Each structure stands twice: as structure tokens, then as C-alpha cells.
Amino acid sequence: MRRLRTRPGPPRAGVLAVVLPLAGAAVVVTAAPAPAATAAPLPTAPCGSRGVTAQDTELAARLNTRLTKKLRGYMDGYRVSCARAVVETVRARGLPQRAAVIAITTAIVETGIRNINREVDHDSLGVFQQRATWGSAAQRLNVAWSTGAFLDKMLRKYPDGSWRSAVVGDVCQRVQVSKYPERYQPQAGDGQIIVSALWSGPGVARAQVVARAKSWNPATAQRVPYSQTKTRDGYRTDGSGYASMALGLAKPGPITVDLAKPAYTRPIAMNQLLQGDLVIDPVGGNTARMVVIFDRWADAKRTSYWAYQQRAGYGTDHRVVTHGLRAGTQFRAYRPVNIH
Incomplete structure (x- = not known):
């Protein structure tokens, strides 16, 4: 579970306001935005043994034109490789696409689909920002393991397959127990787009x-x-x-x-x-x-x-x-x- 919620894009620059005297009146002049210091990117671990492939990079470019929320314009080959690892784990479990959509939607909100390997929010790590109570650091940084742990909790919380008809954002929240439950559902549409692009493999001629x-x-x-x-x-x-x-x-x-x-x-x-x-x-x-x-x-x-x-x-x-x-x-x- 994660508490740090920042958009993965560049920070916004500040705006400088200067007050100048003019004929006894004060005029406020807004200067051009000053360059802001760019925060160092969070360190990440690979999401799979294949690393980032040319296919991942190509798919990221296509997704950047189709996504509509947080990750529009920010997808890259690395994020696709992480999403692919999550989707492949879901498929290996024999679960339907909806399970992958729930997992990817959660990862969008938690990390922008990155396998973060530094504890930036308490002791959270990995694609889902799972706390130490979930498992060891090595386990949480193993995307297949962390996805499996996520799915296990989802299945426990929603017996008899009830997660299949529940609202995606509600399922994400019940598994993650976030301080910001309202942030999941708006990303569900993009979660579906990403999963659909990966579910059928590299595509069809x-x-x-x-x-x-x-x-x-x-x-x-x-x-x-x-x-x-x-x-x-x-x-x-x-x-x-x-x-x-x-x-x-x-x-x-x-x-x-x-x-x-x-x-x-x-x-x-x-x-x-x-x-x-x-x-x-x-x-x-x-x-x-x-x-x-x-x-x-x-x-x-x-x-x-x-x-x-x-x-x-x-x-x-x-x-x-x-x-x-x-x-x-x-x-x-x-x-x-x-x-x-």
C-alpha cells in the first residue's frame, strides 16, 4: 500500500510575481515561469527476465495516443514490460482479463506501473507498493510474486468470484486499503486499454x-x-x-x-x-x-x-x-x- 501519490511527469515550475510602482499605483507583473529543479527519478528494478524489448517500446508509443488519464504521454518500454509481467501472471493463474485490469489499474495509481525498489513511503516496495507485511523485499520486487500476492488477497476478499461483477476501483481499494480510494476508478479505463493491448500477445497481421x-x-x-x-x-x-x-x-x-x-x-x-x-x-x-x-x-x-x-x-x-x-x-x- 502506498501513500506517495505523484504524477509521473515533470514537476510544474513556479511563477514569480513582481510589484512595480507606476504613477502612484501598483502594477503586478507576472514573470515567465522560473526553471524548477527536476526531481531525481525513483530507482526501479527490472520487471522480468526479458528486460525491455523493442516490442515494448513500440507498444508504448501506440498506448501514449490512446490513454486518457494519468499515464497518457508517459508510457515507455519499461512501463510496458512491467505491465506485461503483471498480465502474464494473471493469465498463468487462469484468471480472466478483468483480474488483470484490476491489478493494472492499481499499479497505475500506486507507481505508474514501475517496480520501485527504494522505500519512499514507509516500507513500501514494488509495482503495487506493498508494505513489509506482504512479504520480503525480494518477494515484493518480484513482479510475478507480488502480482500473485495481490490476486490471492483479491480472491480472499471476494469469495465465489464476486470480484468479477464489482466495480474495478472498489476492488482495488479493498485489496490496497488506500488513504485515497477515489483515485482508482478514474484509471480503470486506461487499465483496460493496457490489458487489452497485452492480453492477445504482440498483435495480429x-x-x-x-x-x-x-x-x-x-x-x-x-x-x-x-x-x-x-x-x-x-x-x-x-x-x-x-x-x-x-x-x-x-x-x-x-x-x-x-x-x-x-x-x-x-x-x-x-x-x-x-x-x-x-x-x-x-x-x-x-x-x-x-x-x-x-x-x-x-x-x-x-x-x-x-x-x-x-x-x-x-x-x-x-x-x-x-x-x-x-x-x-x-x-x-x-x-x-x-x-x-
Whole structure:
């Protein structure tokens, strides 16, 4: 548990006010901010045996444009390597993504996802700023161990899986017992974005998306029947489950509404569509929402396009559609964040 709560960015400079006499009146002149002394960065320990990879640095650059809160513009390869170590520990435990979101959200608030190896707040150490009562210094600085200890306490505090439906910030607070409980929930959205970027591994190529889409034998007698309750290889056999399978997302796949959120995609213009991008209508009930996987334009004027789709009443299909191209449509184009 941590009590030092500082944004990981540079400190703000002070402002100097000077009072000058002028015709019997006092005029206050505000000078330019004076340079402030930059605090020395806190010492950190590596978060994993692989260190910081080029992939970590590349992902950090992408995340810096998508995060919206504390860490926007401050992600770097080291922070990604620490987040990766946390996420890999959660996956090794067989827990779902939500457990990783809770852990990463906590780490954002506590340390900015850094494995701090100096006791700057009482005897707190590590990614979660765990006190000495949690374990030895060596244990708390081992990200896999400290994440495991965090998860163990979470499971004890929320028996029967009740943490799965609880508010993320509330779970963080109940595990950490912070003096500032209100600081967790605002970071939960960014926690989800970071976890989603790491959960499926390094990403997927556009050609891989198409190859996976073809694996369900679209528009043939061997196509996969449509169902919102059945699964194939762990993925739901509805539209969003099919898209999730093609993109290599965590099973059974997010629903259509979630696919249109920043954790998984970002909006683009229809004329920017590339193979493997999605066209989504996230509005309405689960029988009205729809997602298709863009393949290629069907004509030079771009008035229609070929798309892969798990179509209700039919199953896996590959056909020409016009979704998103007509006035008044609720369909929008989206680019998956894990595609390259």
C-alpha cells in the first residue's frame, strides 16, 4: 500500500510575481515561469527476465495516443514490460482479463506501473507498493510474486468470484486499503486499454485475420452455424465472437458493443478501411447489433465491399455489403488496436 501519490511527469515550475510602482499605483507583473529543479527519478528494478524489448517500446508509443488519464504521454518500454509481467501472471493463474485490469489499474495509481525498489513511503516496495507485511523485499520486487500476492488477497476478499461483477476501483481499494480510494476508478479505463493491448500477445497481421476468418469455411456447406449461445474452439459463434476469433482476442470474445470501445478498436473513416478492419453497428439490443470484417472494396468507386460475417440465420459468410456507406447508417468503421 502506498501513500506517495505523484504524477509521473515533470514537476510544474513556479511563477514569480513582481510589484512595480507606476504613477502612484501598483502594477503586478507576472514573470515567465522560473526553471524548477527536476526531481531525481525513483530507482526501479527490472520487471522480468526479458528486460525491455523493442516490442515494448513500440507498444508504448501506440498506448501514449490512446490513454486518457494519468499515464497518457508517459508510457515507455519499461512501463510496458512491467505491465506485461503483471498480465502474464494473471493469465498463468487462469484468471480472466478483468483480474488483470484490476491489478493494472492499481499499479497505475500506486507507481505508474514501475517496480520501485527504494522505500519512499514507509516500507513500501514494488509495482503495487506493498508494505513489509506482504512479504520480503525480494518477494515484493518480484513482479510475478507480488502480482500473485495481490490476486490471492483479491480472491480472499471476494469469495465465489464476486470480484468479477464489482466495480474495478472498489476492488482495488479493498485489496490496497488506500488513504485515497477515489483515485482508482478514474484509471480503470486506461487499465483496460493496457490489458487489452497485452492480453492477445504482440498483435495480429491483416493476412492472419483473413486466414482465421476463412477457417470457419464462409459461404460453403461446411460453414459454422450462427448462435449467440454456442461456441467453436472457445469463441461464440455470433458476429462478435467470429470477429474476436479472427483478431485473436481472448475467448469467448467481447460483445459487439465492447468491440466498438477504445480497449479493442479506434474509429476511422470508411474510406480508410483496410483488410481486417471492422465495420460495426453497436446500437440497439443484441439481436440488432452487427459487426463485419472488411476484406476489400468490390468496385473502384467504393460503393460496396467484400466482408466476412457470422450472419444470423445463415452462418459464416463472405459477401458484398454496403454497411456504413449510406446516409443515416449506424454502422461505423473501426481499426482493431492489435492489428498491424
